[in-house]
Amino acid sequence: MLIVLKEYARLWWRQRWWLSLVLLAITAAVSIELLIPLIFKNMANAFALPVSEATAQVLMQNLLYLALAFMLEWLIWRALEFGIIPLEAGGMRYLDSFCFEVLLKQPYRFFENNFAGSLVKQASRFTRSFESLTDWLIFQLYSKVLATSIALFLFFQQDPLLAAYFLIFIILFIAWNLGFSLWKLKYDEQVAEWDSKLGGLYSDSISNIAVLKSFALESHEQANVRHFARILYKKRRFAWILMFISFAVQAILTSSIEFILVYNMIQDWRQGQFEVGQYVLFQTILLVLLRHLWEFGQSFRSLFSSIADAREMANIIQNQQLEQDTSEAQAQTIRHGKIEFKQIYFNYRQTKAGSTVATSGLFEDFNLTIQAGEKLALVGHSGSGKTSITKLLFRFVDPQQGELLIDDIPIKRFTLASLRQQIALVPQQPELFHRSIKDNILLGKSVSTEELERVARQAQALDFIEQLPEKFNTLVGERGVKLSGGEKQRIAIARALLQQAPIVVLDEATSALDSLTEQQIQTAIFELIENKTAIVIAHRLSTILRMDRIVVLANGRILEQGTHTELLAKQGHYYRMWQHQSGEFLNLD
Known part of the structure; x- marks a missing residue:
C-alpha cells in the first residue's frame, strides 16, 4: 500500500495548487452543510412558540440565512468542480504518458517474461486508481474527518454526554473498517492478480488468432478462459462476501448510535430538559454524519480495491533494474563499424547481487x-x-x-x-505497427516522397505497394497480419535502407x-x-x-x-x- 501511495503522492505534490483549491472548497462546503442544522434548530424552536410577529421575523430571518447558505454551497461546489478537472483528469493524462515511459525503460528480458495484454491492463488500472484514490482522499478521508470534527464540536456544545457516546461510536466504526479492510487487502490483491492473468490470456489468444483458428483451438482456449474466469470468480466472490460482512457490522453500529440518541432525548424530555430545536439539531447532524460515516465505511472497499489494482504497476515503477544509459554514456558516432567481443562472460541467469564472478x-x-x-x-x-x-x-x-x-x-x-x-536490424519475423505502410517504413522520420519511393523500390516493395488500395497509406493490421511474409520482409528492408546505419x-x-x-x-x-x-x-x-x-x-x-x-x-x-x-x-x- 505504501508503494502505491508514495507514487501517487509525487503526483499530488505536482498538482498541489489544484489540490489546495479543492480541499479549501471541501472545507467550506462541509462547514456550511453542518451549520445548516443550527438554522433548522432555530426555526424548529420558533415553530414551537405561539404565532406572533416576532416569531415570524425570526423564521424569515433564518429562512434568509438558509437561502444564503444554499447559494454559497452551490458556488463552492462549482469552484470544486473547476479544480477537480485539472487535478484528476490532468493527473491521469500525466500517468498515461508516465506509465508508458516506465514500461519502455524496462529491460528486454522483462517483456519476454510478461504478457503485453497484462501490462496494458496494469498500466490502465494504475491510471484509473489515481482518480479513485484522489476521490477517496478528498471526498472521503478529508471531508469525513472534517465533518466528524465539526459535528463533535457541536455535540459537545449542546450535550457533552451524547458527544462522548458519539466519539466512542466513531472510534469503533473507523477501527472496525480500517482493521478489517487491511486484513481483507490480501484477498483484493488476489482478485487483481487473477484479473491481470485473465487479461493476459485474452491478449495471448487474440494476438495469435491465426494459430488458434488454423489448429481449431477455439474450444481449448475457451476452456482455458473459463478456467481462469472461474478462479477469478471464486476470488472475487470471497472478497465480496467479506465486504458484505463489513457492511453488516457497520449497520449494527449505526443503528446502535441512533438508538442511543433517541433514548437520550427521551430521558431529557422526561426531566424537562428537552428542546424541540435541540432534537432537530442532533437528529439532523446525526443523519448527515451517519451518511458520511456509512459512505466512509463503504469507501474502504473501493480504496483497498484501487490500491490492489495499482500495486502491480507500482511494483514495476519501483523496479531498479532499468534499461538506462551509464554515467559516462555520450551520443557517439560510429565512423567505421569495427566490432569486438572481448572475454565475454554472459549468462541469462542473473549473478548474485554485488558479485563480480559470473556463473557458467x-x-x-x-x-x-x-x-x-x-x-x-x-x-x-x-x-x-x-x-x-x-x-x-x-x-x-x-x-x-x-x-x-x-x-x-x-x-x-x-x-x-x-x-x-x-545499427539496422532486419529480423526473421518483422514486427509491424498497426499503422500505414508509410509509417512502418519511416518509423518517425521525415523524408520526401521521392526518398520514400526510392527505398521501397530498392527493397523490391514498390510494385506490391502500388497495387494496394491506399498505396503507402494502407493499414497493415495488427503486427502486419494483412501482409505476406515476403511483403513484411520487404518493408523491414526498406526501413533499414532508410536508416543508413553503418x-x-x-x-x-x-x-x-x-x-x-x-x-x-x-x-x-x-x-x-x-x-x-x-x-x-x-x-x-x-x-x-x-x-x-x-x-x-x-x-x-x-x-x-x-x-x-x-x-x-x-x-x-x-x-x-x-x-x-x-x-x-x-x-x-
Whole structure:
C-alpha cells in the first residue's frame, strides 16, 4: 500500500495548487452543510412558540440565512468542480504518458517474461486508481474527518454526554473498517492478480488468432478462459462476501448510535430538559454524519480495491533494474563499424547481487573481432548463441564480465539511442505497427516522397505497394497480419535502407521466404549491406556463400571460422553440415 501511495503522492505534490483549491472548497462546503442544522434548530424552536410577529421575523430571518447558505454551497461546489478537472483528469493524462515511459525503460528480458495484454491492463488500472484514490482522499478521508470534527464540536456544545457516546461510536466504526479492510487487502490483491492473468490470456489468444483458428483451438482456449474466469470468480466472490460482512457490522453500529440518541432525548424530555430545536439539531447532524460515516465505511472497499489494482504497476515503477544509459554514456558516432567481443562472460541467469564472478552460462571467455566493412555469417544449431550475440550488440542484455567495443569504444559509452540508431536490424519475423505502410517504413522520420519511393523500390516493395488500395497509406493490421511474409520482409528492408546505419544485422532475414521471393530481394539485401559491417545469421546457402567470413558456433563457443572454401578444406563441423545440406539450406540438425 505504501508503494502505491508514495507514487501517487509525487503526483499530488505536482498538482498541489489544484489540490489546495479543492480541499479549501471541501472545507467550506462541509462547514456550511453542518451549520445548516443550527438554522433548522432555530426555526424548529420558533415553530414551537405561539404565532406572533416576532416569531415570524425570526423564521424569515433564518429562512434568509438558509437561502444564503444554499447559494454559497452551490458556488463552492462549482469552484470544486473547476479544480477537480485539472487535478484528476490532468493527473491521469500525466500517468498515461508516465506509465508508458516506465514500461519502455524496462529491460528486454522483462517483456519476454510478461504478457503485453497484462501490462496494458496494469498500466490502465494504475491510471484509473489515481482518480479513485484522489476521490477517496478528498471526498472521503478529508471531508469525513472534517465533518466528524465539526459535528463533535457541536455535540459537545449542546450535550457533552451524547458527544462522548458519539466519539466512542466513531472510534469503533473507523477501527472496525480500517482493521478489517487491511486484513481483507490480501484477498483484493488476489482478485487483481487473477484479473491481470485473465487479461493476459485474452491478449495471448487474440494476438495469435491465426494459430488458434488454423489448429481449431477455439474450444481449448475457451476452456482455458473459463478456467481462469472461474478462479477469478471464486476470488472475487470471497472478497465480496467479506465486504458484505463489513457492511453488516457497520449497520449494527449505526443503528446502535441512533438508538442511543433517541433514548437520550427521551430521558431529557422526561426531566424537562428537552428542546424541540435541540432534537432537530442532533437528529439532523446525526443523519448527515451517519451518511458520511456509512459512505466512509463503504469507501474502504473501493480504496483497498484501487490500491490492489495499482500495486502491480507500482511494483514495476519501483523496479531498479532499468534499461538506462551509464554515467559516462555520450551520443557517439560510429565512423567505421569495427566490432569486438572481448572475454565475454554472459549468462541469462542473473549473478548474485554485488558479485563480480559470473556463473557458467552461454558465453565464457568469448572473443570475436569483426573488421569494419566485413560481412560475417553466424551459423550453428539452435541455442548456439547466434541471437544472443545480436542482443549483446544492441544492449538488450549486458554481459556479466568482459567488454564489447565498436570502433574501439566500449558500447556502454554510447547512449542507448545513439547505439541503436546506428545499427539496422532486419529480423526473421518483422514486427509491424498497426499503422500505414508509410509509417512502418519511416518509423518517425521525415523524408520526401521521392526518398520514400526510392527505398521501397530498392527493397523490391514498390510494385506490391502500388497495387494496394491506399498505396503507402494502407493499414497493415495488427503486427502486419494483412501482409505476406515476403511483403513484411520487404518493408523491414526498406526501413533499414532508410536508416543508413553503418552496421547491419540480418537475423535469418530470408529463411522464411520461398525461393522466388528470396531471389527478388537478395539484391536489395546486398545493396543494404554494401560498404557496411554486417552480421548475418543465416543458413540459406545463397546468403552464406557471399560472406567474407563464416563463424560456426556451438553452445556459445566458436568451433571454427573462415571463408566457405577454407572451412570446407578443414573438413570439420561446417564441412559435415555442408555434406548434409538440404536443398538451398545448410543442415543445422
